[in-house]
Amino acid sequence: MRTIDEKASPNRREAALPDPPATTPWYRRPALVPWAWASALCLLYATVAVRRHLLMRTTGYDLGIFEQAVRAYAELRAPVVPLRGEDFNLLGDHFHPLLATLAPLYRLGPSPLTLLVAQSALLALGAVPLVRWARRAVGPRGAHAVALGYGLSWGVASAAAFDFHEVALAVPLLSFSLEALGRRRWTAAVAWAAPLLLVKEDLGLTLAAVGGYIAFRAHRGGGGRTDRRARTLGLATLAAGLLGSFLEIKVLLPAFAPTGGYAHGGQLAAAHGSLLGALAHAPLDLLRPDTKATTLILVLAPSALLALRSPLVLVALPTLAWRMASENVFHWGTAFHYSAILMPVVFAGLLDVLGRESNPRAVRAALATVLAVTAALLPSFPLAQLAQRATWHTTAHLDAARALLARIPDGATVAASNRLAPQLTSRCTVVLFPTFPVGGRLYEYRRTDLPRPTAEWIVHDPEAPEAWPYRRGHWPYPLEQQQAELSAAVEKYGYTLVARRDGITLLRRDRR
Template sequence: MTVVAQRRLRALPGLPGELGGRDGRIPAWAYSWGVAGLFAVLYTLLSVRRHDQQLTAGFDLGIFEQAVRAYAHLQAPITPLKGAGFDVLGDHFSPAVALLAPLYRVFPSPVTLLVAQSVLFALAIVPLADWARRTRGPRAALVVGLGVGASWGIVQAADFDFHEIAFAVPLIAFAVRALGEERWRAAALWSLPLLLVKEDQGLTVAAIGVYVALLGPRRLGLWLTAAGALGTCFEVLVLLPALNEHGGFDYWQQVTGGGSATTGGVTQAGGDGSLVGLLLHVPWPGVKWLTVLMLLGPTAFLAVRSPLTLLCAPTLLWRFASGNSHYWGVAYHYSAVLMPIVFGGFVHALGRLPLRRRVRRGLLAGSAAVTLALIPFFPLRELAFPSEWTTSPHVRAADAVLSEIPDGVTVAASNRLAAQLVHRTTVTLVCSPQTTPGPAWVVVDSTDSKAVAPCSSDAAEAALAGFEAQGYQLIDTRDGVTLLRR
């Protein structure tokens, strides 16, 4: 039977067993769109409740909301939280976030960004689960769909504010499936928009091009490789410096691994700047190996049998070469773009390897077991805690203080309070340099200890004392939240 005939056979709706589109009870769409809908709801609950509990921050939700708010009013994406007149396209080249502008114009709220991100993450489930169903039946579709949805990389990202890579995750999922099914032109079309998501995604586009050149149409692959590599170089060396007030790429020192990098006030060790130092730095410390094991574990390590999994290499290499330790491990949002690749490799290996049914079922069971075992260690578990559904007295006190700030004014705020104000005021970080005249209002939460952004609780308290020395009037103070007015 030809490959084309097999694909047509798998697509028929009434066939039983592993080739069928239905198992007799559950419609085919439920294995992909149904699971995706479930996780879209879970991600939304997780991220919106986190925002309601004032755990989101100006860095990064507030920054992206300021950019989208500017796009929604047909303005340049100036982000006061990054600095006066700072164009966010000079920080990371992510024009794709402008796609949220029409939605934000109708629903001007940080919740709009969080819901959109949840839907985009969940959308990555659709091509991979459907591919698994057509390749190995409903059981594989459920394991892959639930595995992608509960994957620690995507869950971590859904729990950590908003980021532009929300657009990359479904694009990569569709591109990986197209590669696995040898639909080369479709893979190219799905991957090219990654150049508009973030400057590092051109490396993934280039890797996809190499894959196509080796296993598919050589000319198409070479064009795609050139587009990805040159796109990243143009963005990093030309566009970002042109739009950045410092005339350079702010993260160059962090991603090259030379010397050291400072993040959140902590200096991270890198290589010595030489090629040998860089090569020695890439595999150590051991947390990097843990990250690799955590990526492959949910696929029962079968993903290593697929060449698709090698598409993870560019992202892992720049992260591991970096001097910033935040890039090395499993925290934050950095691994979200890798999850559709490893699960795509899983589906690809399931379909192409001559595995006995018992072995295949064992691998699916192993994948499901790892996915379930990891859930208690990552943020989805929080939805089961009663504390997730209650509002603390401190948050209620902070909300009461924030309600005294009128709409449309300028505010200097501590990091977490900033995310609560962006949709209705012009917000800067309280510890950042201020323009003249100063902000009309100042609000600081002394319990805000988020240190990733450059405004720790100590820095915010010092800035608050400075405003008081300038004659700002005390308006309210509750449970460590202080409000001043010029």
């Protein structure tokens, strides 16, 4: 008989669990169930991600960018990314040196699919500690409900179906850390959360939140006595997280950035003229416009809003705060990868609450509500693509694009449209066509005085299979200007037309 340490597991419902008999099938063995769920979820996410790539729905911004960075690490080079600009070191955009851990995988399989499958595995791995915790807190059947709730949650699904992003590395780290927090294993919680500093510069604030939670909850049990060692660990972790983010934003990022500053700092300050002004208006800005309030509700919805009753939900505050304070409208909504890091927090809060619930009927009702919310939201988010005919259908336009891309030799330098770029980044040096806005800013650009193209090849496709969030032909700027640049390449800069099929244009620079 296994027993659970009282100090490590304060939740009343976490009773002693017997070891299974030797004849128990593998799929019913508690130690294997979380990993079985992670494997199934990985397959699900990878199917969506790989199909999107084969349908050319992935983009240079961001899959191509991250592939160029990981490819550089795999070749033992600095992560210089041509898609972001000439000699642009990606560590000057966001601080994510932990990406280098994917280099060995990429060396074995140099393909964007390697990153997509790795991301799928990382997101799925986040389910393991949650399912393990759920079995202790709400029983084996409840663990399956939590696995479905987390695995099909819209925040994880949105990340799995949008290119690749460094936040995938943070999801399992935070999930394991939260499980340790739930069991009051403070040292383990800090050990799992500490690498967040190497995933992205803002995640030092999440590490600080973990430390703050430990400092607040560091009690030995009866009599409200404080565990001084745990309190010290919590305060030290809080300070390390804050200091780490500060140094990354103020010292490390400017050291790598071509402009010598933090490229994303202005998104917090611009709306009110200064960072201090942004902070002063933050309480009001959290709920305006309405998109922000909708997102806040949807973040908590997978837990049937029960996560609000757990102090663990405070770990989500740093991510929610910078997103709601940002002037970037994409940060406010439910698309992209921004909410993936919040899903482990929400489900950890749910388990913390249910683990203290003494009424089994209330627990069952809560889990039924979680599954109902999951089912209701599922059709509105990317996993529903698997049920769409278009996901499994190859068009003549895709065939034309593949035929033209195949004419570009390995090792060539190519200026490619956004959605064609990640089809080439594993075998060519790729920059964006048309030229990305001057200064690297997405929302501020000039339409004149663009630099002369220098790539050997130009391949341009005006169509986009997904009209949102970028309108057809309008990224990074209007289609008519893109066509004008194509004409200028031929008329002024010595490019010749190699082929044109189904609207896709392939040009090659005249070697004379």
